[in-house]
Amino acid sequence: MGTGIENPGRFGKFIFAKHKDGGLYVNLFVPSELKADKGVTLKQETNFPFEPRTELTWELDKPVSLALRIRHPWWVPDGEMTIRVNGEVTAEGSSSSSYAEVKRVWRSGEISELDQISF
Numbered sequence: 001m002g003t004g005i006e007n008p009g010r011f012g013k014f015i016f017a018k019h020k021d022g023g024l025y026v027n028l029f030v031p032s033e034l035k036a037d038k039g040v041t042l043k044q045e046t047n048f049p050f051e052p053r054t055e056l057t058w059e060l061d062k063p064v065s066l067a068l069r070i071r072h073p074w075w076v077p078d079g080e081m082t083i084r085v086n087g088e089v090t091a092e093g094s095s096s097s098s099y100a101e102v103k104r105v106w107r108s109g110e111i112s113e114l115d116q117i118s119f
Contacts, residue, residue: 023067069099
């Protein structure tokens with residue numbers, strides 16, 4: 001049994017996750033950067049919880065096809081979370097306590113924006 005003081009050091013481990021199918025999960029809304037295999041870098045910029053959004057910027061050696069799965073927090077009502085890629089709405093209608101999925105060929109410089117994630 002620990003005191004809990006060790007837990008903040010583990011938080012970074014769960015910001016991103018990789019699925020066996022190659023898809024990426026975004027679990028936490030924290031300014032961070034993921035350097036994955038195959039020349040994939042995903043940078044997250046956010047001021048959460050002070051602003052209800054986060055921005056994900058792709059840096060890729062070459063275009064890559066994969067699913068991006070973003071956590072839909074339990075406190076955001078069903079259908080109110082919006083994901084945009086390069087300003088265009090790409091995912092709507094996800095339900096709370098699940099993941100919204102955007103599956104596509106990603107290119108370097110593309111930006112994914114997530115709105116309405118605040119309490």
